Amino acid sequence: MIAILHTWGQNMSLHPHLHCIVPGGGWRKSGTWKSAKNKGKYLFNVKSMSKVFKAKFISELRKSEVKIPKKVYNTVYSKKWVIYAKQSFRSPKYVIEYLGRYTHKIAISNHRIIAVDRENKTVTFTAKDYRHQAKKIKLTLSSEEFVRRFALHILPKGFTRIRHYGILSSSWKKEKLPRLQAELACKKIVSIKTVEPVLHRRCPVCKKGKLHTILLFNDRGPPENWRVLLRDKKLNRVN
Secondary structure (H helix, E strand, O other): OOOEEEOOOOOOOEEEEEEEEEEEEOOOOOOOOOOOOOOOOOOOOHHHHHOOOOOOHHHHHHOOOOOOHHHHHHHHOOOOOOOOOOOOOOHHHHHHHHHHHHOHHHHOOHHHHEEEEEOEEEEEEEEEEHHHHOEEEEEEEEHHHHHHHHHHOOOOOOOOOOEOOHOHHHHHHHHHHHHHHHHHOOOOOOOOOOOOOOOEEEOOOOOOOOOOHHHHHOOOOOOOOHHHHHHHHHHHOOO
């Protein structure tokens, strides 16, 4: 799976959670792909997930230092738990669109900041109130509180926001992943053969002449003095 760490909510408070993309199947010991028994509609049955999640959650809670009476455990366990499971994307296009929302963003986008009051030292921004049908509201924080909340989401040095597991991990993707991709490909993979060799130094105008390197610049581009020299040479040729 691909797991992406998302640490903020709409009000920029600390709300760490993971967004995961999990394939509907797995790797057999024989080295072939095995699809989940759901005809591509879902990964896990939501009713089964509710029971397992309830049992795991209460089990971990019992191991914790929180002192909860046994009567409360019995009451909680007797109730039905409801797990929200989003419908599968069913298309790579929507998977990429979904992931893109969390891979290259942090805390708050510039367009959400609507006012910065330097005199009163406050920042006003928009947010969605999910308790009231995602209604758009305005929040005003002191500049100090705004910076404090923003800093909560700056990851420590060396911390990885995006992680890959299983067939997408670094130990698998070089050898086993290409084999799976070839097996699951909808279209037959055909190697591309170049009919004519690529002529990088062929003149793009006359298609016959050969280009020669006169001068090389670094990534920053030509300095101003080189611009002047090249301009003067060009003028002399015209004259």
